[in-house]
């Protein structure tokens with residue numbers, strides 16, 4: 340536990356004394372995740388009248404925060420950008436009608452359960468619904484409720500069978516939930532089964548584990564993943580404070596095993612919707628050799644309205660970035676069009692606004 344992180348004192352109250360060995364053990368971290376509404380009430384110091392609402396909130400949308408990620412945030416500051424990402428907010432229950440469970444119509448494009456096949460050359464396999472930390476802005480919140488249906492051997496077998504019959508698929512995106520929450524053996528079985536299919540050339544693993552539980556990236560896990568190269572790891576850092584020594588080490592270990600790491604951020608109100616925060620994030624990613632790949636416009640998903648940043652504001656941030664920072668660390672700003680119509684690239688001109696011209700001089 341790094342004593343300099345802002346949430347350490349609050350964490351010690353919740354978990355008591357933890358020695359370094361336990362803290363760095365991913366199993367200990369998973370076992371001690373903050374998951375109940377009683378813990379939430381303690382953290383937020385809620386009044387009795389608020390308790391019922393927060394209980395409903397946690398019943399509706401699961402909560403899970405790893406002790407490690409908790410230690411990074413300031414739990415008593417409601418505007419803390421890391422707290423906003425993981426501590427349930429009562430606004431999740433106030434959805435406007437245009438905010439729906441599945442705006443991308445993912446459920447429509449599933450030839451077999453939990454496998455999305457939308458583009459001819461690639462498909463996305465949702466191999467589990469479990470995550471180490473449930474991001475409040477997640478676009479698959481609808482799937483958090485069903486704890487048992489995903490990741491069964493039968494369901495994974497159906498996916499493998501479909502992929503083997505569909506020769507146009509050359510890339511399989513292994514997603515979830517978080518696929519690195521599967522047991523090592525089940526994950527390896529799935530990767531091997533897919534990679535054994537002759538027309539599958541590339542694997543991509545989408546995981547937020549390097550950000551929220553970096554101690555899970557072990558030499559043993561990396562050695563297993565390495566066997567199925569070319570395999571890309573796509574992670575999600577959203578704020579520069581998430582780029583810690585621990586997270587940097589996890590990414591470094593993946594890279595040392597020949598596993599390229601790239602990043603998909605989501606543009607989130609109060610978290611990274613400013614030029615300066617975004618610039619620090621992108622520079623930070625470049626420093627740890629993680630390629631910024633996409634910046635996603637937040638989807639109109641029920642329970643995420645308070646994170647929405649309008650496209651004009653996102654566009655202005657991108658314009659300013661284009662005018663000032665190295666192209667090597669600029670992601671593509673995209674909007675996944677509702678209804679599953681594909682990605683729209685929002686590409687600004689390289690024209691900095693007056694507000695950041697001082698950065699150029």
Ligand code: SF4
Pocket residue numbers: 469470472473474476477478479515516517546547
């Ligand atoms: S890790 Fe990914 S799937 Fe899991 S809650 Fe966060 S955004 Fe959603």
